[in-house]
Every structure is written in structure tokens, then in C-alpha cells.
Amino acid sequence: MTQTFRFLLFLFLLSSExxxxxxxxxxxxxxxxxxTAMIGVNIKVTSFRDSTRTMGGITDNSGNFSIKIPPRGRYNVVFKYIGYDAFTTQISVEGEEVNLGKVLLTQNANNLKTAIVEGKITPVTQKNDTTEFNARAFxxxxxxxxxxxxxxxxxxTQENGTIKSQGEEVKKVLVDGREFFGDDASLALKSLPAEVVDKIQVFDRMSDQSRFTGFDDGNSQKTINILTKPGMSNGQFGKIYAGYGTDNKYESGLNLNYFKGTRRLSLLGMSNNVNQQNFSSQDLLGVFGNSGQRRGGRLGGQGGGQSADPSNFLIGQQSGINKTTSSGINYSDIWGKKVAINASYFFNYADNVYKNDLSRQYFVGDGESQTxxxxxxxxxxxxxxxFAFRMEYTxxxxxxxxxxxxxNLQNAKLDNLLLGATAVAGVNISQNITKNNSxxxxxxxxxxxxxxxxxxxEGRTISFQVNNDLSVSNNDAYLNSLNTFRNQTQLINQNxxxxxxxxxNGLNISYTEPLGKKTQLQISYAPSVNNNNSNKNTYNYDSATAKYY
Structure with a gap:
């Protein structure tokens, strides 16, 4: 048993790595x-096994490049720059780093002749620390x-419902530099049609305090800023769709946007039973405080064949048949010249049904088997x-x-029924009936x-930031389990x-002082007080009084 556990642990750690x-x-x-170093050379990396799997980047001001790629596989790498011949090479990735050294590009003599010039859209440009994509190129x-x-x-890329840039999760989406749907990047991107997008900017956005002081505190977030096409600041656009198929399957939704000057209103909704889910990790955060196992014997076990990790309820992660209904609204405006506000509300309901039949047979030698x-x-x-709200007052x-x-307010109801039986030579030696409700x-x-x-x-600033965080969760779970082994029976009935x-509660006081044209001093004081309480009680059922004690 110990050797098996060690082997499984080794495989888990290896797979995680x-x-x-x-x-x-x-x-x-x-x-x-x-x-000489070439700036802004476009680099595209394509997998040999899957041509749709691409990565890319551009060279920096020193002509250098660094692109994150998966640790195993063969890839085709193409270097392109206007006025130069494209350079292509193949690489095999087996370690942590692949160094191509110096890549030399040759000027294309044909391009230097007087001729008809056909303009091509540059898909990616680098502006200081911002990577900008031209939407027309895709x-x-x-x-x-x-x-x-x-x-x-x-x-x-999109992984488990989250958008990532070069492997780093995008935490926030802005539209023309303004907040949009709070911290839910995926929801913000779903609500805007591609036809209104002119440019996509990706950068590391510093915290509010850092942007004000000019002193990077290390709390930056990967951010996408969507620049809309000229003329889109005033208009109404969106879509409404619905479909119905066999076995009573349906899908419907809407996505409506109203833009007028600085005022922007977006409404979206969806309802379906075809496993199209629309969760953010915030939708389930804190609900599954009690982790439970799919197999019986513990209180708080949850359905769906998954663990209690909220990320299992992100898009595409919940097994079984799902019915989902969700809606959201976002309002953004600038009042006068001094007040900018953004408010959003999101509602989500999901009903998941998961059924599974499992049958295993073990051969123990001498023609005997166990099922x-x-x-x-x-x-x-x-x-x-x-609900999220943000006000900026100048x-x-x-x-x-x-x-x-x-x-955030969340509620989850879980019902789990398990029937298990072990037999040797066709004779049952143990049975298990377990029901979990929570x-x-x-x-x-x-x-x-x-x-x-x-x-x-100039450069001398002072700022005061007050943070408060509160979380409360309650779990009421029932376990009813009947275990039979040969002639022995064990009944567990617990609440x-x-x-x-x-x-x-936290406070952050920050003072900055310039020490020269290129040097700045920051002094910060950030005390915080944490108070956490946890209480867990388990009661056994008393058949005489029909109560749990």
C-alpha cells in the first residue's frame, strides 16, 4: 500500500512539473x-503537430527576443521584416531554454527597386512596454x-476559462482606457463584438497608487486595453440568438451595447442546456470551503465527479449535463469633468447532473478474480x-x-448518491451505500x-490607502452511509x-521624494490586522429522539 501511494505521489508531482x-x-x-540590431522583427512559432497552435513575439530595442513555448515538441520558427527575406528554421524543444543565437536577415533587393508598393497590415507592434495587435490582421x-x-x-490563449498572454493570466480588461466589467476579463471580452475592435493593447498595468506616484510597487496586473474603431463612441450594436434541437436541447443569448459619448451601457445574457458555461472563479469562491471526496465516507462530499476546487467550475471543467442561466450589466460614465464611475452586476445559475457507472475486475492469480x-x-x-463599483474623483x-x-453572494446545494459492491468469485463480500447532502x-x-x-x-507625493476584506461561509452537510463487509454492518448517520x-483591515501610507532626475525614494508603512474564525461541529443521529447530537 505504501509503495503504491509513493508511486502515485511520484506520478502526480511529475505531471504537475x-x-x-x-x-x-x-x-x-x-x-x-x-x-546591426533589428527592432520590431515579427517572429511566429508554429507547432509541427498542430498548425493552429501558434506563439509569437517581436524583437526589442536591442534586437533581442524571448518567447515562452511548451517544454516539449518540434516547432517551425519564421522571422519576417519589411524589406528583408523571411528566415525560417526548425527547432526541437527538450529543455528549459532554446538559444538560436544570432539570426541574420538579408535585405531583399527586389524590394529596393522602384515598383508598385502593396501595403500590408502589420499584425503586431511594440510601443515601449505595450504590445499592440492590429485587429484587421486577424x-x-x-x-x-x-x-x-x-x-x-x-x-x-484561453485555458480553463481564463485569457492568458505569454502564459500569464490577464486580470483586467479596459475599453478605451476605462474599466469594463470590473475584474472579470473573460466576461468583458464576451460582451464586445469583434467588429468594433480597432487595436488590442497588452501591458502590465501598475496599481493605482504606483501610477500616481510613478514608483512601481511590484503589484502590476496583466491588462488588455481594447481600442474601439473611430465612430464607435456613439452607437448601438449587439446580437440576439436562439436555437432549439433534438432531445429538447436549446441555447439562447443576447449581447447589447449602447455607447453615447462617455456613457457606455452593456447588457448580456445566456441560457442553455448544452454545457455552455459562463463562470468566473469569483462565482464559486468560498462556497466549497469543505472539500469532499466523490466516494463516500466524508461529510460535505460534492457531486460532479470533481474536487471542491472552484476552478473546476470554470468553462468546460464540470462533467455531466449542465443547465446554465446567466446575465450581466455594466455601466460606465464620466460625470462632469471630475468623476468617472464604473458599475457592474453579474448573475449566474447552474444546474449540473452527473451520473457514472464504474466496473473493474482484478486478477489475483490462480484463476481467481475480484470485481x-x-x-x-x-x-x-x-x-x-x-457586484462591483469603482469611482475616481479628481x-x-x-x-x-x-x-x-x-x-459576492453565493449558494450551492450538493446531492451525492453512491452505490458500490465488491465481489470475489461472484459472491459479494462488501457493499457500500453512501448519500451526501450539503x-x-x-x-x-x-x-x-x-x-x-x-x-x-514635482515627484513629491503622499497617499493613503485603506483596504477592508470580509468573508463568511456556512456549510450544513448530512452523511448517511451503510457499509457491509461479510457479516458485519456499519451505519453512519451524521450532520x-x-x-x-x-x-x-489594512492601511498603506506611501511617501515619495525625488532625489534627482533619475532617482526617487519611496517610504511606505503598511500595517494590517487579520481576524479569522473557524468552527466545525459533527453530530451523530439518535434514533430514539430522531435528532442529531
Missing amino acids: IVNAQSLLIGSVLDKEDN KVNSDASAEDLIKKMPGM YDEITDNNTKNLNHR IDSSNSLIFNPKF DNQAMSGSSMLLWMHKMKK GETQNQGLT
């Missing part, structure tokens, strides 16, 4: 004639969303409400205020208040109650 590992493709690009269907468009761009049969029937219902040229509260409720809220002040001396509460 493989999943998380990434290799780097590095090198530099030079002009073959004068050996072809999508007429009904595509901004999310569909982004997945066509080199280095941009194990199992039937599971699970149902999970999840309900979520999420008091005057020296003072500004930001207020950013968020609130009602999970969770609430979380946070607020951030930031006041920033610029003093007369478990779990309450968790956490409160964090």
Missing part, C-alpha cells in the same frame, strides 16, 4: 550586411466576439450574485480619490479607499456544520 513547466526561445536578430467570423478575436493572436462495481448519481446547483490638480467596493452559503466583500496628493515639488469568518 510537466504541466507548469515552460521553455524559453531566445536569441537576437541582426542585419546580415552591417551586423480574420474572424462576422458574429465573433472580442474573445474570439484575441484567441487568434500570437501568444494569446468492483459502482454507480454514482450527483446533482449540483449553484447560484451567484456579484478633486483638483493636486488631489484625487478612488473608491472601489465589491460584493447546503453551502458564502458571502465576501471588499472595499478600497485611496486618497492621493501631489505636493508643489456536520461548518462556519468560517475572516476579516482583514
Whole structure:
């Protein structure tokens, strides 16, 4: 048993290492004639096994490049630059780093002659620390969303419902530099049609405090800024769709946008029973505080054949048949010249049914065998409400205020039935009937208040930030299990109650002082107080009183 456990642990650690590992493709690009560094050379990496799997990047101001690629496989690498012959090479990736050294590009003499010039759209450009994609260089269907468009761009991927750039998760989406649907990047991208997008900018956005002081505190977030096409600041656009098929399968939804000057209103919704899910990790955060196993014997076991990790309820991760209904609204405006606001609300409901039949046969030698049969029937219902608000108030040229509260409310009901039997030579030696029921409720809220002040001396600033975070979760679970082994019977009938509460209050005072044209000093004081309480009680059923004690 111990050896088996060690072997499984080894495989788990090995697979984790493989999943998380990434290799780097590095090198530099030079002009073959004068050996000077070439800036802005487009690099495209394509997998031999799957031509749709592409990565890419461009060279920096020193002609260097560094592209994250999967740790195993063969790839085709193409270097392109206007006025130069394309250079193609093949690589085999087996380690953490592939160094191509110096790549030399040769000027194309034909391009130097006087001729008819055909302009081509440059798909990617680098502007300081911002990578900018031209939407016109990527072809999508007429009904595509901004999310569909982004997945066509080199280095941009979607994994488990999250958008990633060069392997790093995109935390926030802006539209023309303004907040859109709070911190839900995927929801923001779903709500905008691709036809209104002009450019996609990807960069590391510093925190509010850092952008004000100019001093990077290391709390940057990978951010996408969608630049809309000229003329789109005033108009109405969107789509409504519905479909019905065999076996009573249906899918419907809407996506409507109203833009008028600085005022922007977006509404979206969907309802289906074809396993199209629309969760964010925030929709289930805190609900599954009690992890449970699919097989019986524990309180709080949850259905769906999954663990209690909220990420298992992201797009495409929940097994079984899912019915989903969700809707969201986002409002953004600038009041006067001093107040910018953004408010969003999101609702999500999902009903998951998961059934599974399992049959295994073990051969123990001498013609003997052992069989194990199992039937599971699970149902999970999840309900979520999420609200976010952000206000930026420019008091005057020296003072500004930001207020950013968020609130989440979640409820999940889980029902899990398991029937299992073990037999030797056709004779049952053990049976198990386990039923888990649980009602999970969770609430979380946070607020951030930031006041920033610029003093007369350029670069001298002071800011005060107050953070508050509250989380409360309650779980009421019932376990009823009947286990029979040969002539022995064990009955477990229990009720478990779990309450968790956490409160964090924090303060961040930051002062910056310029010490020269290129040097700046920052002094910060950031105390915080954490208060966490957890209470878990388990009660056994008393048949005499029909109560749990």
C-alpha cells in the first residue's frame, strides 16, 4: 500500500512539473550586411503537430527576443521584416531554454527597386512596454466576439476559462482606457463584438497608487486595453440568438451595447442546456470551503465527479449535463469633468447532473478474480450574485480619490448518491451505500479607499490607502452511509456544520521624494490586522429522539 501511494505521489508531482513547466526561445536578430540590431522583427512559432497552435513575439530595442513555448515538441520558427527575406528554421524543444543565437536577415533587393508598393497590415507592434495587435490582421467570423478575436493572436490563449498572454493570466480588461466589467476579463471580452475592435493593447498595468506616484510597487496586473474603431463612441450594436434541437436541447443569448459619448451601457445574457458555461472563479469562491471526496465516507462530499476546487467550475471543467442561466450589466460614465464611475452586476445559475457507472475486475492469480462495481448519481446547483463599483474623483490638480467596493453572494446545494459492491468469485463480500447532502452559503466583500496628493515639488507625493476584506461561509452537510463487509454492518448517520469568518483591515501610507532626475525614494508603512474564525461541529443521529447530537 505504501509503495503504491509513493508511486502515485511520484506520478502526480511529475505531471504537475510537466504541466507548469515552460521553455524559453531566445536569441537576437541582426542585419546580415552591417551586423546591426533589428527592432520590431515579427517572429511566429508554429507547432509541427498542430498548425493552429501558434506563439509569437517581436524583437526589442536591442534586437533581442524571448518567447515562452511548451517544454516539449518540434516547432517551425519564421522571422519576417519589411524589406528583408523571411528566415525560417526548425527547432526541437527538450529543455528549459532554446538559444538560436544570432539570426541574420538579408535585405531583399527586389524590394529596393522602384515598383508598385502593396501595403500590408502589420499584425503586431511594440510601443515601449505595450504590445499592440492590429485587429484587421486577424480574420474572424462576422458574429465573433472580442474573445474570439484575441484567441487568434500570437501568444494569446484561453485555458480553463481564463485569457492568458505569454502564459500569464490577464486580470483586467479596459475599453478605451476605462474599466469594463470590473475584474472579470473573460466576461468583458464576451460582451464586445469583434467588429468594433480597432487595436488590442497588452501591458502590465501598475496599481493605482504606483501610477500616481510613478514608483512601481511590484503589484502590476496583466491588462488588455481594447481600442474601439473611430465612430464607435456613439452607437448601438449587439446580437440576439436562439436555437432549439433534438432531445429538447436549446441555447439562447443576447449581447447589447449602447455607447453615447462617455456613457457606455452593456447588457448580456445566456441560457442553455448544452454545457455552455459562463463562470468566473469569483462565482464559486468560498462556497466549497469543505472539500469532499466523490466516494463516500466524508461529510460535505460534492457531486460532479470533481474536487471542491472552484476552478473546476470554470468553462468546460464540470462533467455531466449542465443547465446554465446567466446575465450581466455594466455601466460606465464620466460625470462632469471630475468623476468617472464604473458599475457592474453579474448573475449566474447552474444546474449540473452527473451520473457514472464504474466496473473493474482484478486478477489475483490462480484463476481467481475480484470485481468492483459502482454507480454514482450527483446533482449540483449553484447560484451567484456579484457586484462591483469603482469611482475616481479628481478633486483638483493636486488631489484625487478612488473608491472601489465589491460584493459576492453565493449558494450551492450538493446531492451525492453512491452505490458500490465488491465481489470475489461472484459472491459479494462488501457493499457500500453512501448519500451526501450539503447546503453551502458564502458571502465576501471588499472595499478600497485611496486618497492621493501631489505636493508643489514635482515627484513629491503622499497617499493613503485603506483596504477592508470580509468573508463568511456556512456549510450544513448530512452523511448517511451503510457499509457491509461479510457479516458485519456499519451505519453512519451524521450532520456536520461548518462556519468560517475572516476579516482583514489594512492601511498603506506611501511617501515619495525625488532625489534627482533619475532617482526617487519611496517610504511606505503598511500595517494590517487579520481576524479569522473557524468552527466545525459533527453530530451523530439518535434514533430514539430522531435528532442529531
